Amino acid sequence: MSVVAAVGLTKRYRDVTALEDVTFTLEENAIYGLLGRNGAGKTTLMQLITGQNSVTSGDLTLFGGRPYENEQALMKVVFIKESQKYPSAYRVKHVLTLAGRLFPNWDEEFAQSLVDDFNLPRKREVRKLSRGMTSALGVTIGLAARAPLTFFDEPYLGLDAVARQLFYDRLLSDYAEHPRTVVLSTHLIDEVADLIEHVLLLDRGKLLLDAPSEELRGEVMDATGPAGVIDEFAGSRTVLHREQLGGTVRVTLRGSFDNAERLRAKKLGIDLEPVSLQQAVVRLTMERNTDR
Ligand SMILES: Nc1ncnc2c1ncn2[C@@H]1O[C@H](COP(=O)(O)OP(=O)(O)OP(=O)(O)O)[C@@H](O)[C@H]1O
Structure with a gap:
């Protein structure tokens, strides 16, 4: 059984269609990246799944x-x-005690080790925490809860680079020991590229991509070479992006290349390189937006 199954999911707020005819599943024991530009519908989707909002139509x-x-x-x-609110008079240690009562799989020892890792002041009132500390508290709760379905809706934006790396490291090592379904909603795609196994890309309420990250990485390639041969090499492939510097052209192409094509590229003096996950997502989103 899938952890989450959505079929034709639509959510409208008066005249705004936040999600339109979205169909996907979230399976057990996988880390998903929920990606998309501002206003794409990511938060709305997570709110529907977590029962904080009602579906307009479709099945969930x-x-x-x-x-x-x-x-x-x-x-x-x-x-x-990110905007998590806690009872204002609570101190960090009170919030953790409450979380411990709320989540059946709570691991207190793990929670305390995360508090140490993030240097969280246990006795400080949560309303007096800095933005980064508040994010670290959210991350601590999200990880130590070990919930079978864990959503992180950009809660780590306030964290500095070192603390974010700590979060990614702790998530990965804990996930290895206690596999579960994790959904990371983020704009920092390259930072989480090695973490996420599956990409769900929303664009203006529609699900633009639903694919394993590996597949996606090999699906979008940069070909750089002499202007005269690049277009011929690109052939009938979709060109997602094109830029020219003097006699050299770089095109971003959709589709994978077999060994024969790679060899041909080499002979023509064309450099073929997979783009980063972030670049792939940006190019694919832009392609759809220019289609309109
Ligand atoms: N309560 C609401 N009433 C009206 N419109 C809403 C409401 N909540 C969200 N929307 C609209 O729905 C669309 C999707 O918003 P949502 O917050 O789900 O996007 P998002 O992908 O999470 O964006 P971001 O990355 O900026 O947080 C936006 O156009 C937003 O303005």
């Missing part, structure tokens, strides 16, 4: 049931967002 199941007011299914979910 969470652990086989409806998410809305489904206590049993929602117990298996943790949703950490």
Whole structure:
């Protein structure tokens, strides 16, 4: 059984269609990257899955049931967002105690080690924490909860580069020991490229891509070479981007290349290189937007 299954999911807010006819599944034990530009519908999607908002049309199941007011299914979910609010008089240690009561799989020892890693002041009131510290507290809860379905909606934006790396490292090592389904919603695609196994790319409410990251990486390539031969080499492939510097042209092409084509590229003096996951996502999103 899929952890989440959405079929033709649509969410409208009056005249805004935040999600339109979105179909996908989230499977057990995988790390997903939920990607997309501002306003693409990422938060809305996570709110629907976590029962915080109601579906306009389509079908959505969470652990086989409806998410809305489904206590049993929602117990298996943790949703950490950047703007997370905590009771204002609470101190860090109180928030952790509360989280420990709330999440059935809570690992107190792991939580305490994360508090040390992030240098979180246990006795400080949460409203007096810096933005980065508040993010670190969210990350700590999200990881130590070990919920079968874990959402991180950019909660780590306030974290500096060192703390973000710490988060990625702790997530990966804990995931290896306690596999679960993790959804990372982020704009920092290259930072999480090695973490995410599967990409869900939303664009203006539509699901533009639903693919394993490996597949996606090999699917978009940069070909750089003499202007005279590049276009011939590109042939009928979709050219996602083209730039020229003097006699040298670089095109970003969609589609994978077999050995014969790679050899041909070499003979023609063309350099063939896979683009980064971030570049692939940017180019594919731009392609769709220029299609309109
Ligand atoms: N409560 C609401 N009422 C009206 N429109 C809304 C509401 N919530 C979201 N929207 C609209 O739905 C669309 C999707 O918003 P959403 O917050 O899901 O995007 P997002 O991908 O999370 O964006 P970001 O990366 O900027 O956080 C946007 O156009 C947004 O303005």
